[in-house]
Amino acid sequence: MKTYEYYSYWEEFDVTSILKLNDDGRFSCSDNYSSYGGGFGGEVQGVWRQSVYTVFLRAEHLEGTTIRRWAVGQEQQAVERGDSLDFGQGFTMSLRHDKPPVQTAQPPKGKEAVKPDDADKQKKQLPTVAKLHFKDGSVQERQLTNVAFFSLFDEMFYQLVDENGNVTNIFKARQNFKNLDSSIAEYDEIDFTPSVQADDF
Secondary structure (H helix, E strand, O other), X not given: OEEEEEEEEEOOEEEEEEEEEOOOOEEXXXXXXXXXXXXXEEEEEEEEEEEOOEEEEEEEEEEEOOOOXXXXXXXXXXXXXXXXXXXXXXXXXXXXXXXXXXXXXXXXXXXXXXXXXXXXXXXXXXXXXXEEEOOOOXXXXXXXXXXOEEEEOOEEEEEEEOOOOEEEEEEEEOOOHHHOOOXXXXXXXXXXXXXXXXXXX
16 A cells, blocks of 8 residues: 655645555545634545556545545546656645554563663662671671761761760761662761761761
């Protein structure tokens, strides 16, 4: 099947004509006039044949208003010029080139496809456990909470707070969270004078 199109503007109307030449020797042509105030159109159906470069279309059924003045039993001619049909008097229809559907790559069976953006999110997710290295050599693991750590100039810190809300120890992260791909963040204890309240951070 071949589909030809024609678009133009006439007075206040957008004019569209779509001609379909089916492989079985039948054709249909729908014309449409549309504007802000409404629209109207028509359709003609019939049979077609081609001799060298000339296409003959004979109308068998007609409804509504069409661009070309069809009549049942009447035959119209058009000359094929490359990718267009020239009906004469400045009326030329262009062949529509329908693009084939884009094939998407399928993931191998047994494996789930991971979108690149999902993979990035997984790598950049915040750690959930803080591994605290004290100056005396001892190590503790604690769950990270919004209250327990804070950031300053892209560096991450963890603070230990006693039951009265006083900061007792401060730890600095060994690695920036942006580059961390583990759920455990390593912190080293840094020098701290216990005179700062937890709410000060």
